[in-house]
Amino acid sequence: MSGGPETLADKVGRLLTKVLRPGFGGDEPVIASEQTNAAGEALPSYGAAEPSREPVSLLEVDHGDGRMSRYPPPERWDDWVEWDAKAWPRKIPRRYSLVPTICFNCESACGLLAYVDKTTFEIRKFEGNPAHPGSRGRNCAKGPATHNQIYDPERILYPLKRVGARGEGKWKRVSWDEALDDIAAKMRQSRERRRDGIMYHVGRPGEDHYTNRCITAWGVDGHNSHTNICSSGARVGYALWTGCDRPSPDHANARVILLISSHLETGHYFNPHAQRIIEAKSAGAKIITLDPRLSNTAARSDLWLPSWPGSESVILLAIAAHLIRRRSYDREFMRRWVNWDQLLREGPGLPGMPDLPASAAGAEGELSFEDFEAYLERLYGEFTFEQAAEASQVPIERIEEAARLVEGAGSRLATHTWRSASIGNRGGWQVARCLFFLNVLTGSVGTPGGTSMNAWNKFVPKPFASPPAFEAWNELQLPHEWPLAFFEMSFLLPHFLAEGRGTVDVYFTRVYNPMWINPDGFMWLEALRDEDKLGLHVALTPTWNESAWFADYVLPMGHAGERHDLMSQETHAGQWIGFRQPVRRVALERAGRPVQFTHEANPGKVWEEAEFWVELSWRMDPDGSLGIREWFASPADPSRPITQDEYWAHVFEHSVPGLPEAAAAEELSPLAYMRKYGCFEVLRSNYTPYEAEGFATPSGKLELFSPTMRDWGWPEREHVIPWPLDSHVSPANIDRDRGQMLLLPNFRLPTLIHTRSANAKWLYEISHANPVWIHPSDAGRIGVQSGELVRVQTEIGYFVDKVYVTEGIKPGIIAMSHHLGRWRLASDMGGNPGMSALAQLDEDGEGGHALNILEHGRAWDSFDPDTARIWWQDVGVHQNLTHAVHPDPISGAHCWLQKALSVRKAGASDRHGDVHVDTRKSMAVYRQWHALTRSAVDHSPDGTRRPWWLKRPLKPTRAAYALPEEPFGR
Amino acid sequence: MTLAQDPSQDPRVLALAYSRLYAVLARALLRGVDARMLAQLRELDWVGPGDGLEQLATQLHATFELGVFPYAGVFLDPDAQAGACADRVRGFYARAGFSPRPVNAELAPDHLGVELAFMAFVSRAHADGRLGPSSPLLAEFLDACVLAYLPSLVIAARELGEGAWPTMLNELLELVAAQRATLPGPRAAPSLCPAQALLDDARTGLREIAAYLLTPARSGVFLTRADIAALARSRGLARGFGSRLTMLDNLLRGAVEYGELDKLRAGLDELLARRDHRLVELDQRLELGPAIEPWRAAIARTRELVRALHRAPSRDRADPWTSKPSTTTPPAP
């Protein structure tokens, strides 16, 4: 080429030459013309309606209650046209098939409505399902963010099998057939040898019976849950009173709402409860909140009681004593429904229990309700506002005001505690018991505006054909030392394995990340790597997580719109069921394109568990000789496995009262009705069902006095009746003069959900860091300002994090949110670079473990331009690794609150995110807590392991309840 | 020697190269730029080292969603409607068996991105031999649906300022011109709107004049918000907020009310003259002849109109300046 200016021909020629270079690429068509499946590989695209199709108007209905008033009318859901909001100001009509499903992010089971594009079958968005009785068309931020999870650039699209050593991070893609055959063969081998070798460890089930039925059919004691790091404290408190283990407050109709912790914005049943709490507040209800942290709930409450953790019971009993002294409780309710006569007959004489008043027992030796009233006053007379104010460090006027409000609530007192004080403190189960005592005193049990129990407001239909109970007891799940635990001692699995209590042949982690979420994660690391103790580890998960990295198989399972499940929750005083559906599959089937397995419709080869379990169980017992296969056979053709349509058609036809009739009224089958609406309201309201059925306790009454506690080795006053127990982090146990503090590590953020939400870009943009909240007085003492680093020393190690100096936390307490601090071990795999930190693990071979952050969060390039827009680096610190295990000796709950032995300004060598732990100390702390237990071997009244009446997620035969012949450690 | 200069080069290979280039631009316009595409754009020198994904995404939005609207209909239709040339382009698409799945909001079939996808598709068909070298399809399409408005679009975008997208549009125009030169058949000129005696119509008010100016097929130019804002700023006049029509209407009304119409007319004339000059430059460089002439004629008529605005108030009308009753007095002749 000459030195003159480039001619047009030269220039064009140069360009043409460049694009012809091999490797330039780009020969695929720019615009496809039909169905696509872009998730995980590209951004979705959408079709447009023909120009003539004008959008349909929204329905406008004034329901007069909290339901949504404007939404697409259900009769148009099959073919809904609306303007594309993103195209504004141009008017682009889009055609959608609206398919209802159920959110899979938290436990609330809110209804979602997927807008599935009718051309590409890509999901445009998720909105609320207006037909859903629990969520009533609304969602929290996490519901719509399901879209992020589905189109996450880092999602796992294919079954992966480990190659190389566990944790080495080498994987190969395998087919579902290969994975199924291999896993099924190992399950069969295990089942032929024993009944406790297969373990299904579930995070949030997100469904109500399906998998439990499968495990039962396998004939093994294999269900292991996350309950003991979540709600077991509260469950024990409620179960001892009522036999049911969850409260169901009727917030919407309450006069007073008493919440322990930040329940309005982050509690159990986030969105369904939040909307009803606000509905009540708008109608004049008063909200009282106990929380050491100024949460959004506390800020919106009429009365905030910033109590020292563990003192809640004292406040609650001071209020109870106020009602008792003034006889302002509901006498008739108490007389009818409390086991007061049992208390009077069997309570006095137990350790710490006062004698009956001299006036008790009339001429015939009959004990009267009046005797009970006098005894009650004697029992609780010592609780005063002054004492409560001192123990809780809350101004006395606030406690007096709370008592006045509770007293004025009548039978409309809605109360709730779930994961905060009840799971934070040793003896936290008594917090729930003391709280519910106020419901019992005010007669607000199962009343409009009062507090019901979950079993009354949750509807679980009978499964299709129920296999018989298994005769097995897995000692790794419910060992003899915790006969009253609710439920499996799941967070101690690595400690049990380390002690040599047993082994697991096939270990499923299902949407569960035990190494990250449990306390003492390095103990999990040691367990997960030990192939002798944990045989085959199969991680069923939609996304990468820290534990899956150490699995043998990583099997991609679907998000909310990619799976079948049936769910119900006690969101209010009614009953409903919600049907989670694979929305692309349903939309394809609506369009006349049949799908055999859900993974054909889902992205890549992402499957759903419901079909997976059927196929797996079928292959586990190919000839039916184990008696398993029969439970998975099609009712129409027993030679093949049952389909999802067959399964759910049976359930909806036979086990849901009213559904067949409602469906018939629309000329639909019950299954078609559920596919159309995604939910069904079984009962509009269900108040005071105990009038007909009594309570599910041994006495059929509300058990103020618990004979069960007495009979199983806990006869003292502080165990048999509602009573405060000394928390491991009570002021007496935290030596503030020596710089010790209380670490409150488990408050939630409304926009995240544990490790499930780390692939949701919208959510992470809102919240991505978990700094240490610290009061200005403590910050001043330590010499730190917001943004500076502190080193927090726990019982087993330390972590380094930034501080957030705020008056929103009590002096003496530091607080951290619970969900953040995700990490991965490979730069390009194992998690999103914008949501997790690249980390390095080191160990000294003697129990010393270190996690060091090599790179915090960062932007990265993918097909989604948003990943290049990540503007934050701090993705939080994984504090749980440094938490010692604290198994409550009764409930089995991990008592989350930690003693921070020191909190000091970070040193020159400390780096943000550093974690160090010595697992020898882990075992020492475990043994200290273990020593507090009272084993069934020593205390069982009848030679069994556990009271028969207490719940278990899966109940074995009665024979399996016999105490073990060779209990571990004896 | 480069490929285009090499007479021995197989026309099918050339067609493949065009197909790829059009596909790159189509993807960029329709989907935005991702990392892979950024590498391709850099290799082609269409973006500079400072142009990251973020800048390209914001500029894409600013250029084509707030600035100019890359639809044939916006430039060629008497109502300046996006999608108005849908039937025209669909006719070509159908002839080639191209059935674009409408991908996103921009996908009225006459969106430049879809047209580019079609051009990639047809060029590919030439490369594969599915279309023979004598097929007139691509040439006719380029004349009727691309070259018919692309020069005007390129000029309007360029006036939005320097940036990767105006640069890429310019590169595209060069490519299309070069490819058209290799294709058979005489060049066809676009047909824009016929001349209109707007000021002779008693119903004409300022709003009608603003609408005329905002219709490229009549005025010969695409006026962006930035153009209107610049006119207002340089004359110290308000233009308000809202649609371009509202802004231009405000600007004209303000000019009349405050006696600044002469200055505004001068500004408009300057703009029209500049656009005309740019067309001439393009023609000289790319030999676009028939594609340019109707646009220059339209601009010439619009300059006439702007000049005539000066005379208009002297005519015997109740209120020539607004279609609504006015309380203001028109400026003296």
Ligand code: SF4
């Ligand atoms: S409250 Fe829970 S179930 Fe409801 S939308 Fe939010 S995350 Fe989903």
